[in-house]
Amino acid sequence: MKWLAAIGRPVIGLLAAIGRVTLFAMQTVHALVRAPFYLREFGITLLNIGWLSLPVVGLTAVFTGGALALQIYAGGARFNAEAVVPQIVAIGMVRELGPVLVGLMIAARVTSSIAAEIATMKVTEQIDALVTLSTHPMQYLTVPRVLAATLVVPILVAVGDVIGIFGGYAVATGTLGFNSAAYIRNTVDFLELRDVVSSLAKGGVFGFVAATMGCYYGMNSGRGAQGVGRATKGSVEAAAVLILAANFVLTGVFFSI
Amino acid sequence: MIELKNVHKSFGNNKVLRGVDLVVERGTSMVIIGGSGTGKSITIKSVLGLVTPEQGTITVDGQDVLQTERDTFLAKFGMLFQGAALFDSLPVWQNVAFRLLRGSLKKPKEEAREIAIEKLRRVGLTPDVADRLPAELSGGMQKRVGLARAIAADPEIIFFDEPTTGLDPIMAGVINDLIREIVVEMKATTMTITHDMTSVRAIADNVAMLHNGIIQWTGPAAEIDTAHDPYLQQFIHGKPDGPIEAVR
Numbered sequence: 001m002k003w004l005a006a007i008g009r010p011v012i013g014l015l016a017a018i019g020r021v022t023l024f025a026m027q028t029v030h031a032l033v034r035a036p037f038y039l040r041e042f043g044i045t046l047l048n049i050g051w052l053s054l055p056v057v058g059l060t061a062v063f064t065g066g067a068l069a070l071q072i073y074a075g076g077a078r079f080n081a082e083a084v085v086p087q088i089v090a091i092g093m094v095r096e097l098g099p100v101l102v103g104l105m106i107a108a109r110v111t112s113s114i115a116a117e118i119a120t121m122k123v124t125e126q127i128d129a130l131v132t133l134s135t136h137p138m139q140y141l142t143v144p145r146v147l148a149a150t151l152v153v154p155i156l157v158a159v160g161d162v163i164g165i166f167g168g169y170a171v172a173t174g175t176l177g178f179n180s181a182a183y184i185r186n187t188v189d190f191l192e193l194r195d196v197v198s199s200l201a202k203g204g205v206f207g208f209v210a211a212t213m214g215c216y217y218g219m220n221s222g223r224g225a226q227g228v229g230r231a232t233k234g235s236v237e238a239a240a241v242l243i244l245a246a247n248f249v250l251t252g253v254f255f256s257i
Numbered sequence: 258m259i260e261l262k263n264v265h266k267s268f269g270n271n272k273v274l275r276g277v278d279l280v281v282e283r284g285t286s287m288v289i290i291g292g293s294g295t296g297k298s299i300t301i302k303s304v305l306g307l308v309t310p311e312q313g314t315i316t317v318d319g320q321d322v323l324q325t326e327r328d329t330f331l332a333k334f335g336m337l338f339q340g341a342a343l344f345d346s347l348p349v350w351q352n353v354a355f356r357l358l359r360g361s362l363k364k365p366k367e368e369a370r371e372i373a374i375e376k377l378r379r380v381g382l383t384p385d386v387a388d389r390l391p392a393e394l395s396g397g398m399q400k401r402v403g404l405a406r407a408i409a410a411d412p413e414i415i416f417f418d419e420p421t422t423g424l425d426p427i428m429a430g431v432i433n434d435l436i437r438e439i440v441v442e443m444k445a446t447t448m449t450i451t452h453d454m455t456s457v458r459a460i461a462d463n464v465a466m467l468h469n470g471i472i473q474w475t476g477p478a479a480e481i482d483t484a485h486d487p488y489l490q491q492f493i494h495g496k497p498d499g500p501i502e503a504v505r
Contacts, residue, residue: 036359044346121344128307129342133406134331134360 021238024216028146031138041144049110049145049211050152054159056109060101061093061160065167068092073176085178086186089168094195095255098161100247103206106153107239111214114145115235118218119228127219142215146208153207154200161199198254205250206243213239258283259304259414259446264313266299273299274310275470281448281463283318286440288449288457288478290492291467292501297450298339300467301416304448305334317414328361335407335445339419341399343391343406350387353377353405362410376405380435397428404432408439415440417449421456433459454493457481466492468501 068089076082118141121127130137165187172178213235221231259281266274273296281287289297302308304315306322315322322330343352353373357364364372374384380401391399400420407415420436421429433456440447440460449460457464461478466489474486481493491499 038359124340125338125342126344128302129336129338129344131307132305132331132334132336133356134328134362135355 020220021213021216024219025212027138028142028212028215031136031143032147034139036139038140038144041140042148045144045148046152048113049106049149049207050155053106053109053156056105057102057156057160058163060105061098061164062167062170064097064101065089065093065164065169066171067167068097068164069168069171069176073172082176085168085172085176086183087190089172090165090187090191091195093164093168094161094191094199096247096251098164099157099199099202099206100243102153102157102160102203103210103243103247104240106149106156106207106210107213107236107243110149111210111235111239112232114211114214115218115221116228116232118215119221119231122219122221123223123228137219142212142219145215146211149207149211150204151207153210154203157199157203157206161196194254198250201254202247202250205246209242209246210239213242258316258318259448260314260316261300261304262314262316264300264303264310264315266296266303266308266310272470274303276313277467277470277472279465279472279475281446283446284444285462286437286447286449286460287463287465288451288461289465289467290451290454290457291473292492293452295467296470297467298418301336301418301448301450305331305336305416332356332360332362332410333413334416335410335412335414336416337400337403337407337418337420339422341391341403343399343402345391348388348390349377349394349402350374352391352402353387353409355406356410372409373405376409377402379408379439380405381431397424397431400424400428400432401435404435404439408443411443412445414446414448415443417447417451417460419451419453420449421451421453426455429453429455430459436460457493468492 069085072085072088073082076084118127121141127137130140169183169187172183173180217231217235217238221227261277261279264274264277265272277296277300279287279300289300291297299308303310304317304322306327309323317330317333320330344355347355350370350373351358353376354369356362357369357372358366370387374387377384377386382398382401382405386394386398386402391402394402404420417436420432424432436447436449437460439445449456451457457478463475464478464481465475466473466486468488474484474489476484481489484490487500491501
């Protein structure tokens with residue numbers, strides 16, 4: 001029976017963890033529609049997640065778009081399909097690479113920062129202090145961060161999509177000999193409304209996942225520096241895996257028919 | 258009046274509180290002493306509702322702490338945390354006026370700032386500290402800011418968690434004197450947790466010694482030196498030999 005216990009224990013642990021995270025996410029959604037709303041905290045977080053993430057999002061997207069153009073050109077040349085570079089760069093960036101890369105960048109930059117900040121607040125009794133000052137930590141810390149991320153990540157995804165396509169355009173017109181006007185026309189003509197909507201929807205979901213994981217791990221961190229470290233690492237791992245899993249599900253929802 | 262009756266609290270297999278009975282009369286200063294890990298912090302966190310006991314009742318002015326409306330209940334309290342627990346991202350004055358800037362005690366920003374500066378002055382800090390961030394202050398100054406925050410909304414009950422830990426003897430004396438002055442001036446009911454016997458003698462009206470999850474001894478501060486409880490005598494004289502094991 002020992003082998004059964006060895007399998008059962010982690011499975012039960014995993015299910016319990018999924019339950020706790022789900023409960024936390026539901027409490028967060030409930031708190032989103034409940035007073036009070038801390039506008040200042042929301043504004044600061046919006047700036048931190050949105051504006052300050054632009055450089056990393058932009059750089060990631062431009063290099064990815066450029067590399068994608070080179071890969072498609074090289075791959076397409078094997079069967080005389082080099083001309084599809086604008087279309088595939090556009091569809092690749094908007095449907096998949098834009099939202100996923102922005103989501104993962106947000107997980108690396110924002111989830112880790114939220115988890116470390118809240119975990120440090122917990123370790124230094126600042127969370128307890130909030131409670132004694134009649135301020136609910138969920139309303140004051142979690143709601144502004146989750147709402148800001150859910151609203152601003154789709155905008156970052158849109159920016160990432162555009163910059164990624166520009167990266168492909170710059171490489172294609174600069175080094176691969178594509179005509180500028182034709183490249184832009186092919187890109188615009190090929191994209192559908194569904195592509196853009198799916199991209200933005202993924203951004204919203206990934207933003208929610210990234211901020212919720214940061215808050216969850218921060219609020220449930222262990223003691224001391226090691227507790228903060230574990231919370232930060234765990235939050236990024238969980239956010240990255242959940243973003244990729246959510247991406248698979250959303251791609252199925254938008255494009256399986 | 259704060260009353261704890263048969264309060265039990267465990268964390269896993271670790272039974273921290275095993276039936277705490279304690280009464281803190283209105284307007285008096287109760288100091289809880291005891292070794293590390295004996296449940297002193299859990300006792301005051303239970304009163305605040307930060308942890309929920311498995312057994313027993315805690316009442317404040319006759320009201321069960323778990324049955325009260327939280328915002329109104331917590332508005333009665335101020336607390337100085339061991340490490341001050343100041344919010345890093347907010348300037349000092351907003352830390353002090355935190356409660357006055359939101360919730361049921363909300364005041365206009367200018368008024369809240371004035372009150373914060375007045376409270377900072379009360380704890381011996383000049384107004385130029387108000388716009389600094391907590392990280393720019395020394396440990397003693399942070400404790401004073403924490404004290405100013407604890408008294409900002411003129412609470413009826415104030416808790417002090419290890420108010421002098423980590424401070425040099427002179428700064429510890431300053432904090433002890435401030436606490437005593439403020440408590441007398443505000444006629445507040447207070448509970449203080451400390452290991453520091455100098456603090457006990459400076460702050461306490463009454464003393465309770467927590468050991469092994471129960472109140473081992475309680476009585477007026479004036480009687481601690483003459484009491485015959487061996488646990489109390491070992492603790493206040495810091496002797497390694499006695500009923501309290503030196504290694505826990």
